[in-house]
Amino acid sequence: MTVVDIARKDVADAVRSRALWVATAIFLGFILLAQGIVLAVVENPDPELAARFLEGPATEVVLPILGLLVGYQAIVGERETGNMKFLLGLPHSRLDVLLGKFVGRTAVLSVAVLGGFLAAIGMIAATIGLPPLAPIAAYVLFVVLSVAAIVSIAVGISAVAETRTRAISVAIGGYLLATVLWSYVVDGLYYAVTRSLPGTDPPTWLAIVDHLNPLTAMSTSADVFLPEASQIAITATEEGVSATQTEQTPSGTAETLVHEPLFLVAVLVFWIALPLAVGYLRFRDADLS
Structure with a gap:
C-alpha cells in the first residue's frame, strides 16, 4: 500500500x-x-x-502545460529539499515513490479536468440543450488518459534530471518539440525516406509516425469520439460580424489506423509506460547524497 500512501500524501x-x-x-x-x-x-x-468546442485551447494547449508543471518537480524537488531521504527511510522503495508520485499528480490534474468538463457540459445543457453524453464521456476518458501520459512524461523527466533547472529545461524543450517542431521532424523523416516532401495525401505510415506524438493523438481523438458538427459561417456586414451554422458535415475522420480508438489508446499507454520505465531505471541507480 506504499504507492497509495505516497499518492494520497501528494494529493493532500x-x-x-x-x-x-x-x-x-x-x-x-x-x-x-x-x-x-x-x-x-x-x-x-x-x-x-x-460539444465539439470541448476540444480547443484548454485541452490542446493549457492541459499539456499544466501536466508538465504539475509533474516536473515530483522527484527532483524531493531530492533537492532532502525529503527523498526521509521518504526512503520509511518502508518505501524507489519504485513506490515514483509510482506514487505519478498516481498522485495524475489524480490532481484529472480532478481539475473533470471539473472543467462537467462545468462546460452543464453550461451547454442549461443554455441550448443537453449534448450527446456517450461520445462526450468517451472523449473525456481519453483526455484523462492523456493527462496520465503527460504527467508520466513530466515525472519521468523529474526522475532523470538532477536539478529542477534541468528538469524544467527538458520539459520546455519537450513541449516545444511536440507543439512547434514535430511537423518538421515528420516532414524530415519523410524526405529522408522518399527524397520528397509529403503531399496532401500522405501515406498511412507517415500518419502513424505523426500520431506517435501524444498531443497529436489527443487532437485527433476529438474527431474520433466527439459528435460530427456543422461548420460555422462567418459573415461581415456594415451592421457587424455574425456567425451561423451551415449544413452538417462529417468531422473528417478517415478510415485509417490513426482514427482507430485502440490505436490512439495504445499511443497513450506507450507514453505512460516508457517515461516511467526510463525514469525508474535512472532513479533506481541515482546517488542521492
Whole structure:
C-alpha cells in the first residue's frame, strides 16, 4: 500500500498548497471561455456544435502545460529539499515513490479536468440543450488518459534530471518539440525516406509516425469520439460580424489506423509506460547524497 500512501500524501499536499485549485481554475476558465464564445457569437447553436468546442485551447494547449508543471518537480524537488531521504527511510522503495508520485499528480490534474468538463457540459445543457453524453464521456476518458501520459512524461523527466533547472529545461524543450517542431521532424523523416516532401495525401505510415506524438493523438481523438458538427459561417456586414451554422458535415475522420480508438489508446499507454520505465531505471541507480 506504499504507492497509495505516497499518492494520497501528494494529493493532500496539492490541496494544501492550492495547486489543485489553481489547476482547476485555469482549465475551467479556458474551457468555459470557449463555450461562452460559441454561445455569444453563433446564432442558435446546437448542442453538438458546443460539444465539439470541448476540444480547443484548454485541452490542446493549457492541459499539456499544466501536466508538465504539475509533474516536473515530483522527484527532483524531493531530492533537492532532502525529503527523498526521509521518504526512503520509511518502508518505501524507489519504485513506490515514483509510482506514487505519478498516481498522485495524475489524480490532481484529472480532478481539475473533470471539473472543467462537467462545468462546460452543464453550461451547454442549461443554455441550448443537453449534448450527446456517450461520445462526450468517451472523449473525456481519453483526455484523462492523456493527462496520465503527460504527467508520466513530466515525472519521468523529474526522475532523470538532477536539478529542477534541468528538469524544467527538458520539459520546455519537450513541449516545444511536440507543439512547434514535430511537423518538421515528420516532414524530415519523410524526405529522408522518399527524397520528397509529403503531399496532401500522405501515406498511412507517415500518419502513424505523426500520431506517435501524444498531443497529436489527443487532437485527433476529438474527431474520433466527439459528435460530427456543422461548420460555422462567418459573415461581415456594415451592421457587424455574425456567425451561423451551415449544413452538417462529417468531422473528417478517415478510415485509417490513426482514427482507430485502440490505436490512439495504445499511443497513450506507450507514453505512460516508457517515461516511467526510463525514469525508474535512472532513479533506481541515482546517488542521492
